[in-house]
Amino acid sequence: MRIFATYNIKGGVGKTSTAVNLAYLAAREGQRTLLWDLDPQAAATYLFRVRPKVKGGAHGLVTGRRPAESVLKATDFENLDLLPADFSYRNLDLDLDDAKKRTRRLGQLLTGFTADYDVVFLDCPPSISLLSENVLHAADTLLVPLIPAALSLRTFDQLKTFVAESAKPRPEVLAFFSMADRRKRLHREVIEAFDGAAGVATTVIPALSIIEQMAERRAPVPAFAPLSRAALSYEALWAEVRPS
Amino acid sequence: MTRPARAFQGVDEGRLELDAVVGVLADRYTVEAGRPRTVRRRRLDTFDRRLRAAGLTLEHHSEPRARRVVLDGADGPSTDAVTGDLRWPAGAEVLRAGRVRDAVAPVAGIRALLVVSDERHSWRQLDLRDADGKTVVRVELDEPLAVVGGAGRVTVRALRGYDEHARRVDRLLTGLGLRPVEAGLAGLAGMPDGDDLADDVPAPVAADAPATALLAAALSGFLAVMRANLPGVLADIDTEFLHDFRVALRRTRSTLRWGREVLPAEFRSEWEPAFAGLGALTTPVRDLDVYLLGLPAMSGWLVAADATDLDSFGRHLTQRRAIARQEMVDGLRSARFRRLLAGWEGALVTLGGRATGTATGTERSTSAGVLGGRVLARASRKVVRDGAAIGAGSPADDLHRLRGRCKELRYALEVFAPVVDPPPSRRVVADLRGLQDVLGRFQDADVQRRALREFAEEMLTSGVPAAALLAMGELIAHLDAEQGKARREFDQAFTRFVRPSGRAPLHRPGGDT
Ligand SMILES: Nc1ncnc2c1ncn2[C@@H]1O[C@H](COP(=O)(O)OP(=O)(O)OP(=O)(O)O)[C@@H](O)[C@H]1O
Ligand SMILES: [Mg+2]
Numbered sequence: 001m002r003i004f005a006t007y008n009i010k011g012g013v014g015k016t017s018t019a020v021n022l023a024y025l026a027a028r029e030g031q032r033t034l035l036w037d038l039d040p041q042a043a044a045t046y047l048f049r050v051r052p053k054v055k056g057g058a059h060g061l062v063t064g065r066r067p068a069e070s071v072l073k074a075t076d077f078e079n080l081d082l083l084p085a086d087f088s089y090r091n092l093d094l095d096l097d098d099a100k101k102r103t104r105r106l107g108q109l110l111t112g113f114t115a116d117y118d119v120v121f122l123d124c125p126p127s128i129s130l131l132s133e134n135v136l137h138a139a140d141t142l143l144v145p146l147i148p149a150a151l152s153l154r155t156f157d158q159l160k161t162f163v164a165e166s167a168k169p170r171p172e173v174l175a176f177f178s179m180a181d182r183r184k185r186l187h188r189e190v191i192e193a194f195d196g197a198a199g200v201a202t203t204v205i206p207a208l209s210i211i212e213q214m215a216e217r218r219a220p221v222p223a224f225a226p227l228s229r230a231a232l233s234y235e236a237l238w239a240e241v242r243p244s
Numbered sequence: 245m246t247r248p249a250r251a252f253q254g255v256d257e258g259r260l261e262l263d264a265v266v267g268v269l270a271d272r273y274t275v276e277a278g279r280p281r282t283v284r285r286r287r288l289d290t291f292d293r294r295l296r297a298a299g300l301t302l303e304h305h306s307e308p309r310a311r312r313v314v315l316d317g318a319d320g321p322s323t324d325a326v327t328g329d330l331r332w333p334a335g336a337e338v339l340r341a342g343r344v345r346d347a348v349a350p351v352a353g354i355r356a357l358l359v360v361s362d363e364r365h366s367w368r369q370l371d372l373r374d375a376d377g378k379t380v381v382r383v384e385l386d387e388p389l390a391v392v393g394g395a396g397r398v399t400v401r402a403l404r405g406y407d408e409h410a411r412r413v414d415r416l417l418t419g420l421g422l423r424p425v426e427a428g429l430a431g432l433a434g435m436p437d438g439d440d441l442a443d444d445v446p447a448p449v450a451a452d453a454p455a456t457a458l459l460a461a462a463l464s465g466f467l468a469v470m471r472a473n474l475p476g477v478l479a480d481i482d483t484e485f486l487h488d489f490r491v492a493l494r495r496t497r498s499t500l501r502w503g504r505e506v507l508p509a510e511f512r513s514e515w516e517p518a519f520a521g522l523g524a525l526t527t528p529v530r531d532l533d534v535y536l537l538g539l540p541a542m543s544g545w546l547v548a549a550d551a552t553d554l555d556s557f558g559r560h561l562t563q564r565r566a567i568a569r570q571e572m573v574d575g576l577r578s579a580r581f582r583r584l585l586a587g588w589e590g591a592l593v594t595l596g597g598r599a600t601g602t603a604t605g606t607e608r609s610t611s612a613g614v615l616g617g618r619v620l621a622r623a624s625r626k627v628v629r630d631g632a633a634i635g636a637g638s639p640a641d642d643l644h645r646l647r648g649r650c651k652e653l654r655y656a657l658e659v660f661a662p663v664v665d666p667p668p669s670r671r672v673v674a675d676l677r678g679l680q681d682v683l684g685r686f687q688d689a690d691v692q693r694r695a696l697r698e699f700a701e702e703m704l705t706s707g708v709p710a711a712a713l714l715a716m717g718e719l720i721a722h723l724d725a726e727q728g729k730a731r732r733e734f735d736q737a738f739t740r741f742v743r744p745s746g747r748a749p750l751h752r753p754g755g756d757t
Binding site for chain 1: 323379
């Protein structure tokens, strides 16, 4: 079981869009895939048309009172299941804080899925928190969407420091440019400056309105526009990060 | 866990009113209907129905533009695309690497997958959606095309986390007059069904019935197994057809020997030699099968040599097998063999009729229970006597003979245990199995070692690389060690079998000699 987390300290950079589309692509090629929505905003849950309602809430899951299997939802797509979020996830940090191994609890819960899934995506809320520490320990790969601008590169540096200073095991960190706009000089320059840099994917996800349409279509882009440039970009990104 | 798929049918196998089904579902859900598709569905299983026994259903679906294998089991369905041309029968290894193969291969083992039913269906999927447009249940409408007025099926597939909708759809369908059906009862076509044999197990024979009735029933059962496996032997579908054929044959021969005192004279003078001949006809291929099946394990024994050094050994075995198989097939297709089967069937019918019918005289006076008691006592005494005579200096042949005795006892138990009183204890049977295991390892290692030497001689004349012979030398060394190990375990296994106090475990005081 390979665990990916889409993560960035900053909000609105494309974490959820990436998690949803890559999870769909993994499932489409036959991998048993789970997407765990960890964000109380429940954006990924919404995109799969699942109701943001978790019996027993985040508290039930973290305490183990409610087995994670019992709140799983099949998506409309074969091989792709969702662990939905609801508003109770806003207290996730408090629940984790009460747990015995407060920074490893998420990883413990995930080991329960080893036999059932080949690939797991964790869609994280934007923050540095106890949850992010949990994610660092649980994930094999941290996928970090970066908007190609000076400020977002600074956050990437902060993030790398945060990972480097955290206790082992640490995930591999792979950044990629997201919402890139070729018409913007700054975007072009930043992307070129990072061409071939270690820890940065060669695939760039452009800013495309069809990606925004996911919110109306409530489906992954490759499901409703399989030949679109957006779908092909996500395919290229998946090809770059997928376990071989 | 998600509820497994549930299938429904019209009552009295009547045609389904699909429009009515869709209508009632559309009241509660938004129904998104996929296009109807014609699918050829071939159900696959091993001859002995290993998949079915494991609760798995494997089907090869072909449509004009899509081919896939679909596996259904406790964990829900999984599908894998079929690349290339799959021809059945074939081993599970022809499936693409992936989840379906991972689930099927260990269950099928060395048995080939064959087509057990083949039908064309009209198939259509309905997605039932809730107010958010989320699919909450999938329903499949499925009608076989060939069967006139054939029973269509509606299958309700629950989606994880939405079981309550699946239950609701169940109720809607039941309300329409549909009834649930057991999965996996599709008609069987093509190969005879090895599993059907289990369905016509003869009624048990009572202890006070004539012994000939018991023998006739047992022998008829073995004949049925031989017949059922014969097509698979001839077509060389997998090695187990021949194996099972030969087990039934050995049981036949053993039963004939144990029954001598009550069976008509010609059973000994005609049928025993006839079946001995059949054994001789089929032994070479089976022996070569054993080596070929053992090759992967053998290459694991190699220390100095490389696994590829055994390639020419493998080729040699394959060539030898092709020749041996041709001889065997010629024999099994001969008029002589057909006469043997037909004649044997007639002889058994006569024997059975005589047992239950009109004949009088001494042959009817021995009951199954009496013969059983005698046979088991005699068989176990022979094991104890020969086993006790084995000492540190005994030649290997003595142990081989003892193994034969054990097999005879085992077959006698299979036939006679149900009619003796008290029945042999389970522990005795388990101890016998333990003893047989040790002796089997001893003999197999010994025989294989000798055979390897012979093969090496044969290969030498065809200019094989020295590396091959050296690798075979390593195998011989390994077998030698195996044999020694089994020999050291013998005393303990034998002692366990004859406990308590060295008495024959099946020899009852007062038992006949
Ligand atoms: N490549 C893109 N091109 C255009 N719009 C995009 C792209 N990626 C994401 N968006 C849009 O940007 C918004 C934020 O994206 P998304 O929700 O994926 O980011 P996020 O990092 O998960 O946000 P949050 O931090 O709030 O969880 C959404 O409206 C989404 O449709
Ligand atoms: Mg998000």
